[in-house]
Amino acid sequence: MTPTDWPSRPPGHLIWLHCPTHKGLISIAKIIERLEEGGTDITVVLTADTLPAEAPHPAFIMQPIEALTNPRTFVRHWQPDILIWLGGPLVPAYLTALDPFETKRIFLNASDENISRTPAGWFRTSRRSLFRRFDVVLATDAPSATRLRRYGTPPTNIENIGILDDPHPAPTVDETALGEIGEALKTRPVWLAFDPHVTEIKEILRAHKQASRGAHRLLLIVAQSDKDESCYADSGMHIAFESKGDPISDATQIFVTEGLDRKANWLRLSPITFIGGSLSEASRLDPFDPASLGSAIIHGPGTAPYGPKFERLASANASTQITQTQELPASVEDLLAANINAEQASRAWSVISEGAEIAKTMETTLTSLIANRSAA
Known part of the structure; x- marks a missing residue:
C-alpha cells in the first residue's frame, strides 16, 4: 500500500491505535463511542499485524501493516494527536517516526512480556530513550511497572492498573x-x-x-x-x-x-x-x-x-x-x-x-490529553 491509496487525513482529533493482537480492541471502540457521545470529534487509524474482518466502530480507518513500511511517511500523512500502543512488543521505528510531531504516546497493557520482547539492539543501546518517549504508561502489574522504571520510563508517567481486555458478555439466561x-x-x-x-x-x-x-x-x-x-x-x-x-x-x-x-x-x-x-x-x-x-x-x-x-x-x-x-x-x-x-x-x-475500571481510567486519560491538545 502506498500513500496514494490512503484517504485524506480527516479534520478533528486523530488517534493512531496500534493493536497487534486485537486484545482490548472492542473496549477501545466503546471508549471512542463514549467520547463521541460527549461531543468529541475523533478518528482512529487502526494498524495491526492482522486487521479484523470489519472496523469495530465507524470512526475507525483500518490500515494494513504494509502501510507502515515507511513509518515516517505514514506519520507525516496522518499526523496523529495521540498514539495508543495496545500490547505487543515495541517497534522502535514506529515510535521514533513520531519525534518531529507533538504526538502524545500511551503504552497500554504494558506487560513484562511485551517490554522484554522489544528488539535486543534497542535494549542494549537506547532502551532508556525509547521508553522515555511515552507520556502515559499503563502497566498490567507491579513487576511490569518496576521494569518500566528500570528501563527509563519516568515514574510519574506509570500507573499500574491491570489488563484492558474486551468485556465478557454474560451468557443469556432464559x-x-x-x-x-x-x-x-x-x-x-x-x-x-x-x-x-x-x-x-x-x-x-x-x-x-x-x-x-x-x-x-x-x-x-x-x-x-x-x-x-x-x-x-x-x-x-x-x-x-x-x-x-x-x-x-x-x-x-x-x-x-x-x-x-x-x-x-x-x-x-x-x-x-x-x-x-x-x-x-x-x-x-x-x-x-x-x-x-x-x-x-x-x-x-x-x-x-x-x-x-x-x-x-x-x-x-x-x-x-x-x-x-x-x-x-x-x-x-x-x-x-x-x-x-x-x-x-x-x-x-x-x-x-476489572476491565471496566481500566476502561474508565483510559477514557479519563484520553479526555485529558485531547483537552490539552485543543487548548494548545
Missing part, C-alpha cells in the same frame, strides 16, 4: 425456564458438572456421594454432550435423565441433561461449577461464563484454550484448581460453605469486571 427449574428445586443446594469427559464421571459421582453426607438434599446437575449413560449404572444413587423425560423429584440426587444450549440457566442455578474436560484433556467451558453468573469454579490443570483467563482467576485466588480427581470431593465440600463460596465468586467477579 428467565421463564429458569423459574420453572427453580420451582422444581425449591431450596435444595445444587452443584454443577458442566460437560464432563466420560473419564471424569466416576470421580464426580464419588464427590457428590461424599458431599451429600454433609449437605442434606444436595443435587448434582450434570450437563453433558456425551450421551453414554452407562457410566451411571453402578452409582447407587437416584438419577433422573432429562432425555427420558424424568422429572426432578425430592428423591432425585443427580439430574443428567444434554441441555448445553441452556448453559446460562445451569450456571445461574448452581453456586458451584466443575468445568468438565479440565481433568482429562482441555477445558470445555470458558471460566468467565460461570464467573459472570456468580458460580464458584473448580477445575483441573487442563485450561486450554482459556489459559490466560484461568491464570487471571488463579492470581486473584478466584478459582479452585485441583490436580487429580481424588481432590474433587473435598473441593466441593469446601465450596458448599456459603462464606467461602461467596468470597471466591466475588473475587472472580472482580477479575472479569
Whole structure:
C-alpha cells in the first residue's frame, strides 16, 4: 500500500491505535463511542499485524501493516494527536517516526512480556530513550511497572492498573425456564458438572456421594454432550435423565441433561461449577461464563484454550484448581460453605469486571490529553 491509496487525513482529533493482537480492541471502540457521545470529534487509524474482518466502530480507518513500511511517511500523512500502543512488543521505528510531531504516546497493557520482547539492539543501546518517549504508561502489574522504571520510563508517567481486555458478555439466561427449574428445586443446594469427559464421571459421582453426607438434599446437575449413560449404572444413587423425560423429584440426587444450549440457566442455578474436560484433556467451558453468573469454579490443570483467563482467576485466588480427581470431593465440600463460596465468586467477579475500571481510567486519560491538545 502506498500513500496514494490512503484517504485524506480527516479534520478533528486523530488517534493512531496500534493493536497487534486485537486484545482490548472492542473496549477501545466503546471508549471512542463514549467520547463521541460527549461531543468529541475523533478518528482512529487502526494498524495491526492482522486487521479484523470489519472496523469495530465507524470512526475507525483500518490500515494494513504494509502501510507502515515507511513509518515516517505514514506519520507525516496522518499526523496523529495521540498514539495508543495496545500490547505487543515495541517497534522502535514506529515510535521514533513520531519525534518531529507533538504526538502524545500511551503504552497500554504494558506487560513484562511485551517490554522484554522489544528488539535486543534497542535494549542494549537506547532502551532508556525509547521508553522515555511515552507520556502515559499503563502497566498490567507491579513487576511490569518496576521494569518500566528500570528501563527509563519516568515514574510519574506509570500507573499500574491491570489488563484492558474486551468485556465478557454474560451468557443469556432464559428467565421463564429458569423459574420453572427453580420451582422444581425449591431450596435444595445444587452443584454443577458442566460437560464432563466420560473419564471424569466416576470421580464426580464419588464427590457428590461424599458431599451429600454433609449437605442434606444436595443435587448434582450434570450437563453433558456425551450421551453414554452407562457410566451411571453402578452409582447407587437416584438419577433422573432429562432425555427420558424424568422429572426432578425430592428423591432425585443427580439430574443428567444434554441441555448445553441452556448453559446460562445451569450456571445461574448452581453456586458451584466443575468445568468438565479440565481433568482429562482441555477445558470445555470458558471460566468467565460461570464467573459472570456468580458460580464458584473448580477445575483441573487442563485450561486450554482459556489459559490466560484461568491464570487471571488463579492470581486473584478466584478459582479452585485441583490436580487429580481424588481432590474433587473435598473441593466441593469446601465450596458448599456459603462464606467461602461467596468470597471466591466475588473475587472472580472482580477479575472479569476489572476491565471496566481500566476502561474508565483510559477514557479519563484520553479526555485529558485531547483537552490539552485543543487548548494548545
